[in-house]
Amino acid sequence: MALSTIAMGAIGLAIAIAALLVNLARVKIDPREPPVVHPKVPFFGHVIGMLTGGPLYVKKISEQCKHPFFTLPMLNGRTYVCTSPAIAVAVQRAASTLDFDALIAELGPRMVGAAAETQHILRDPMAKQQGRRTMVDRSHDIINPPLAAHKMLEIAQKQVNYLSNFVNAIQDGEELDLFVTMRGQMAAASMDTFYGPHNPFAEHPELLDKYWDWDDGLVGFMVNVLPQITARRAYYAMQACVKGWVEYTEKGLHREAQPFLQDRKRFHEDEGISQEEHARLEMGITFGIVSNASVTSFWLVNNIFSDPELLSQVRDEIYTNAFEAPGTLSTTKLRDACPLLNSTWRETMRLIAPMTSARIVLQDTVLSDTYFLRKGSVVQIAGGLLHSDTEIWGPDAASFNPRRFVYNWNGTKTESNGRVVDSKSNAIHPGAFRGFGGGTSLCPGRHFAQAEITSLAAMLVLGFDMHPMKGAREVMWNPPRDDKRFPIAVTKPLRGVPVMMRRRNGWEEVKLELKV
Numbered sequence: 001m002a003l004s005t006i007a008m009g010a011i012g013l014a015i016a017i018a019a020l021l022v023n024l025a026r027v028k029i030d031p032r033e034p035p036v037v038h039p040k041v042p043f044f045g046h047v048i049g050m051l052t053g054g055p056l057y058v059k060k061i062s063e064q065c066k067h068p069f070f071t072l073p074m075l076n077g078r079t080y081v082c083t084s085p086a087i088a089v090a091v092q093r094a095a096s097t098l099d100f101d102a103l104i105a106e107l108g109p110r111m112v113g114a115a116a117e118t119q120h121i122l123r124d125p126m127a128k129q130q131g132r133r134t135m136v137d138r139s140h141d142i143i144n145p146p147l148a149a150h151k152m153l154e155i156a157q158k159q160v161n162y163l164s165n166f167v168n169a170i171q172d173g174e175e176l177d178l179f180v181t182m183r184g185q186m187a188a189a190s191m192d193t194f195y196g197p198h199n200p201f202a203e204h205p206e207l208l209d210k211y212w213d214w215d216d217g218l219v220g221f222m223v224n225v226l227p228q229i230t231a232r233r234a235y236y237a238m239q240a241c242v243k244g245w246v247e248y249t250e251k252g253l254h255r256e257a258q259p260f261l262q263d264r265k266r267f268h269e270d271e272g273i274s275q276e277e278h279a280r281l282e283m284g285i286t287f288g289i290v291s292n293a294s295v296t297s298f299w300l301v302n303n304i305f306s307d308p309e310l311l312s313q314v315r316d317e318i319y320t321n322a323f324e325a326p327g328t329l330s331t332t333k334l335r336d337a338c339p340l341l342n343s344t345w346r347e348t349m350r351l352i353a354p355m356t357s358a359r360i361v362l363q364d365t366v367l368s369d370t371y372f373l374r375k376g377s378v379v380q381i382a383g384g385l386l387h388s389d390t391e392i393w394g395p396d397a398a399s400f401n402p403r404r405f406v407y408n409w410n411g412t413k414t415e416s417n418g419r420v421v422d423s424k425s426n427a428i429h430p431g432a433f434r435g436f437g438g439g440t441s442l443c444p445g446r447h448f449a450q451a452e453i454t455s456l457a458a459m460l461v462l463g464f465d466m467h468p469m470k471g472a473r474e475v476m477w478n479p480p481r482d483d484k485r486f487p488i489a490v491t492k493p494l495r496g497v498p499v500m501m502r503r504r505n506g507w508e509e510v511k512l513e514l515k516v
């Protein structure tokens with residue numbers, strides 16, 4: 001009896017100590033912070049959940065929490081997750097204290113495996129004190145202006161020329177994997193356009209595969225724990241690509257790149273960044289230029305061709321509205337006079353580009369007079385949750401509805417019967433669509449992306465039908481999405497889509513051109 005009393009006492013004490021430790025381990029939260037969701041495993045629970053479950057983990061938590069803004073304690077800090085368009089816009093507006101550049105300075109070097117010294121140069125911790133703008137901040141002045149809608153025309157023309165050469169060379173009866181081909185051609189075109197005909201991937205075509213190896217393994221690579229072992233494929237792929245970039249600059253081939261990329265190289269030199277480190281940073285920019293647009297092109301083409309009724313309507317729309325002269329399509333008309341094509345593109349992005357934008361809290365901030373956000377924390381705008389919310393998009397939020405953006409660039413909430421009815425009250429909040437981020441980190445390449453992606457799709461839609469490969473009974477459209485992966489970029493398919501390309505009746509000899 002006495003023994004069991006002691007045992008009970010000991011167990012009780014152990015539980016009390018454990019509870020105390022768990023409590024101590026909990027990050028101290030101000031009551032004005034967004035509601036807290038504690039992890040089951042203190043410190044690491046949410047980190048492990050995010051790494052293993054990606055966006056699906058955050059979704060699960062959000063469903064449990066049922067609040068549009070919540071706090072996830074992680075390690076000895078916290079991440080605030082925002083799932084409401086209005087709060088997303090408030091986060092974007094508070095750019096003076098909720099900062100994107102600081103995050104780029106942290107994550108950019110990780111993404112490309114840059115040296116500590118480069119990281120230090122990018123962080124530029126004394127900049128504010130010394131009244132200087134950081135290097136990341138100044139780099140926007142180089143990259144963003146040439147990509148503005150009215151400035152990028154020449155670059156876009158180069159890109160669509162490359163793409164039309166590709167489409168015009170497709171043989172009747174040619175068999176290809178749609179994903180591999182779309183991704184490969186778009187990447188090759190972008191490299192040629194931005195870095196010139198002797199870019200590293202053109203000089204060493206095997207590097208294009210290496211590039212995708214790195215891109216596929218990026219999350220593990222960024223974790224950066226013995227990447228030679230834990231992210232082996234991505235690590236060695238990056239090494240190979242860096243070698244190619246260094247050779248490219250040593251031979252002076254970078255003089256064929258777009259002028260703003262040459263300026264960027266000089267800028268790096270002036271800031272004391274070595275040739276090899278510059279090569280790594282170019283992989284980061286290549287990621288922005290190549291990865292999202294390539295994968296989006298595949299999904300857009302898949303989504304149009306997999307739906308015969310939609311294919312026929314998009315064809316009619318382009319045929320009727322987008323020709324400037326016989327055989328010459330206008331990218332301006334594709335943008336301004338083809339609402340169904342553009343709606344299909346935006347809807348494609350809603351489903352496969354659930355981008356998470358993040359900000360670092362530079363100093364304690366009270367957002368919208370309500371939420372206290374602590375210095376040093378991270379704020380995430382959870383694109384995946386915003387893009388799949390039935391309260392925002394309507395009951396069919398989980399499915400593909402190509403007409404969702406026909407009336408409104410930001411989208412229209414569907415009625416209970418799934419119809420898209422044009423009315424002011426159905427207009428979707430501008431902060432809900434996250435495909436290109438928003439605020440200070442709004443993608444500067446979005447105009448270029450629209451021109452290249454819709455142009456490539458339009459040429460294929462007009463010129464071709466897609467049939468099953470020889471021996472196959474049907475085309476296996478709509479491959480499952482790799483939804484578990486953390487959304488650094490557009491979601492990839494888990495398998496390819498093999499198709500046989502057939503030139504359409506009456507279009508056998510037509511060579512399409514595009515005019516920007």
Ligand code: HEM
Pocket residue numbers: 104140143147288289290292293296353355356357358434435436437438440441442443444445446448449490
């Ligand atoms: C469908 C294609 C594209 C998608 C979905 C996309 C998406 C995005 C997103 C979400 C961001 C913001 C990142 C953040 O908030 O964390 C971003 C930034 C950026 N994008 Fe795009 N992008 C696309 C195409 C392009 C293209 C074609 C270019 C260049 C020609 C480009 C260049 C950039 C650059 C340079 C940034 C960094 C901006 C900065 O540091 O402030 N993007 N993109």
